[in-house]
Amino acid sequence: MDYILMLLPSMLKGLSVTLKLFFLTLMVALPVGILMGMARISKFKPLKWFMEFYVWLFRGTPLLLQLLFMYFGLMTIGIRLEREIAAYLAFVLNYSAYLAEIFRAGIQSIDRGQYEAADVLGLNRFQTMKNIVLPQVFKLVLPPMGNEVINLVKDTALIYVLAISELSRVARTHVMRDDTFVPFIIAAIFYLFMTGTVQQFFKWLESRFDYYR
């Protein structure tokens, strides 16, 4: 018990690093993902092609590799990012690609009749997106979004490769130093608490959207 109390300050510090990455990624990647999702089905072909390429690139390579590239790769061509910045950048770019795909699929699954109804009522394209399409898309994308956000919680552990002391790295340091498995168990409890919270939050969100079918 004393050992656990002794561990807590450094573990909580690691947790705060993890949470910061989590929220920052979500706050930026969510709006960017929506915009990219719309760009992905744009009638302006070059934009569409670029987005297809982008999604292919960032979904098609390991996030671990992207992290290494943002830090070490860019360093070799003379761009020296701080480790945290490199981590944020890689996460935002990667998660935007995934969220873009989710939103693209959501937007495309809205019935054409909805656009036509909005059109004959005189709504312009922006009004149609904002008032008719996107509100319905949010309901549709909640389940896949929940998955993605839970993945994000766990993926944060990857930034250990940039020697950033997030939760899992702190735990590993203690495990190796103190020759005990306990820090891993505490880390696991922290992760389960986070993913559990995300799960409950999405359950609540889905129930909020239950008022229509």
Place this chain on the structure above:
Amino acid sequence: MYILQARDIHKKFDSLKVLKGVSLQVEKGEVIAIIGPSGSGKSTFLRCLNHLETIDRGEIKIEGEFMVRNSPDGYALYSTDKEIDQIRHKMGMVFQNFNLFPHKSVLKNLTMAPILVKQADKVEAENKAWQLLEKVGLSDKANNYPFELSGGQQQRVAIARALSMEPDIMCFDEPTSALDPELTGEVLQVMKDLALEHMTMIVVTHEIGFAREVANRVIFMDEGLIVEEGTAEQVIVNPYHERTRAFLSKVLMAR
């Protein structure tokens, strides 16, 4: 003066010619029923009139203003988007599948467009919406969501929603085709009421009874052309063309 004039409308989907020169002139207050077999182009024609489809050749003029006309080399030349929007506002549209906004209450379905497009005051728009719901007999459903309504009720809401923009012409694209037979009556009744108020209406329909009872003019289309047109008496009771007769006997036999 005609409220709507369509002249020599041609339309292809890829290489399939769906409209091969359709013309229609509508006077204010007329109720026009367009009947014909599926694939005859009747729905496409209606959708061209309110710009849900674009035409390849021909002219459409609404309340004296061109939405589209032929360029000197014989291709359809559309007015600017802004002009088209203004012209289209004069037309309301009711779809076969209602296309209500599922995430909005019935009342919001009716107030959204006036508030967003006409910058109507919210209270005014709501008052208007209540009146329209009264008219279609659904004021008790104002705060319900579309999924809670029967198909017939949803279609009546859709009619009220189209009316919320105060159109001069109402277009109906097979408004009862997606409904169970016992629900078509309530929708047709609302449409009859509209006709009695001298709303100009263009109705693509399979309801021969409705066409016969309500329409001033019945148009029979087949294979992208108007085959026959005239009063209900002429077209439905005493059809001249063989194709009209064949179609009517099939449709009426099925009843």
